[in-house]
Amino acid sequence: MKATQEIHAKFSRSLLHPRYWLTWFGIGILYLLVLLPYGVIYQIGKTLGLLSMKIAKRRVVIATRNLELCFPDKSEQERAQLLRENFISTGIAIFETGMAWFWSDRRIxxxxxxxxxxxxLEPQEHNQGVLLVGIHFLTLELGARIIGLARPGIGVYRPNDNPVMDYVQIKGRLKSNKYMLDRRNLKGMIRSLKQGEMLWYAPDHDYGPKNSVFVPFFAVEKAATTVGTSILVKMADPNIVPFTPKRDKKGYTLVIQPALVGFPKDDETAAAAFMNKAIEKEILQAPEQYMWLHRRFKTRPKGEPSLYD
Incomplete structure (x- = not known):
C-alpha cells in the first residue's frame, strides 16, 4: 500500500485464513459486549481497568512517571488518585473503541x-480547511465518531500489522471519515486541507527525533514535539481547531474549541511550543482521561539520560 493513496476498507478472502480466526473471535466478543446498555459497559470497563493495574505493572510504572514529570506540584496522594482514575478510563476505552466502530449513529x-x-462548520462553509487537533485522550476514537455525525472528515492513521484489525479499524473509522490517509502521507494531508476538508491530526505524542524539536510540555522543559503542524500550516493555511471528548457515567460531552489564534508560522520551535500549550489546556479539562500509559518523553536531547530509568 503506497503512502500516497486514499485508504478505504477492502475485504479479501485472505482475511478468513485460520491464522486470523482468534482475531475475528475477539472482535466478535467486543461487538456483542458493546450491545449492552451503556451503564453496564461503563461498569465492566471500570472493573477491567482496575484489574489491569494489578497486571500491567510496566504501564503503571510509565504512567506514574509521566504524572510525576508533568505534575510535580501535585501531592503523591493526588497523583495516585489520578493514576487510579486513568486506569479505570483505560479499561472503559477498550469498549469505547467497539462503540465507535459498531454503534449506530442513533445510539452515538x-x-x-x-x-x-x-x-x-463555519470555516468549511467558506471552503477553508480545518486541522482538527485530535489529542490522545482515551476517548479519542469515540470522539472522532461523534464529530463525524456533524461533519465527516479525513482520518490520519497508522496501519495495523494485523490485516484483520486493519480492515475492521478502517471500516469502523470510515463511519466518521470520507477516507483515511497513512500518517506518512504529507502530500495527501496538504491536498485535503487545500480542498477545504477537515483533517484529523494528533501532534501530542513523541514521534522520535526526526522532524522534532525539544520544547516544554507541562513541567518537562525538553519534550520531543513534532514540527509537522508547522509544515501543514505553512503549506495549507488551515484553521487549527482543538477538541476534547469527555466521558462521564451518563455519556460524552465533546467540546470543539474556536480556531487557535497567533500560531507562529515562521518559527518551527515556537510553533511546537505554542501547540503544546494548547494541548495542555485541553488535557487539563479531563487529565484522568488522557493517555498517560505511553512513554511521552522517551526521546531525549543527545547526551541526556532517559527520564524513565
Missing part, C-alpha cells in the same frame, strides 16, 4: 452532546 447521538460544532 443518544449518548453524546457536542458543544462548539460551529467552529468546524
Amino acid at each position: 447521538a443518544k449518548h453524546s452532546t457536542t458543544i462548539g460544532v460551529e467552529n468546524i
Whole structure:
C-alpha cells in the first residue's frame, strides 16, 4: 500500500485464513459486549481497568512517571488518585473503541452532546480547511465518531500489522471519515486541507527525533514535539481547531474549541511550543482521561539520560 493513496476498507478472502480466526473471535466478543446498555459497559470497563493495574505493572510504572514529570506540584496522594482514575478510563476505552466502530449513529447521538460544532462548520462553509487537533485522550476514537455525525472528515492513521484489525479499524473509522490517509502521507494531508476538508491530526505524542524539536510540555522543559503542524500550516493555511471528548457515567460531552489564534508560522520551535500549550489546556479539562500509559518523553536531547530509568 503506497503512502500516497486514499485508504478505504477492502475485504479479501485472505482475511478468513485460520491464522486470523482468534482475531475475528475477539472482535466478535467486543461487538456483542458493546450491545449492552451503556451503564453496564461503563461498569465492566471500570472493573477491567482496575484489574489491569494489578497486571500491567510496566504501564503503571510509565504512567506514574509521566504524572510525576508533568505534575510535580501535585501531592503523591493526588497523583495516585489520578493514576487510579486513568486506569479505570483505560479499561472503559477498550469498549469505547467497539462503540465507535459498531454503534449506530442513533445510539452515538443518544449518548453524546457536542458543544462548539460551529467552529468546524463555519470555516468549511467558506471552503477553508480545518486541522482538527485530535489529542490522545482515551476517548479519542469515540470522539472522532461523534464529530463525524456533524461533519465527516479525513482520518490520519497508522496501519495495523494485523490485516484483520486493519480492515475492521478502517471500516469502523470510515463511519466518521470520507477516507483515511497513512500518517506518512504529507502530500495527501496538504491536498485535503487545500480542498477545504477537515483533517484529523494528533501532534501530542513523541514521534522520535526526526522532524522534532525539544520544547516544554507541562513541567518537562525538553519534550520531543513534532514540527509537522508547522509544515501543514505553512503549506495549507488551515484553521487549527482543538477538541476534547469527555466521558462521564451518563455519556460524552465533546467540546470543539474556536480556531487557535497567533500560531507562529515562521518559527518551527515556537510553533511546537505554542501547540503544546494548547494541548495542555485541553488535557487539563479531563487529565484522568488522557493517555498517560505511553512513554511521552522517551526521546531525549543527545547526551541526556532517559527520564524513565
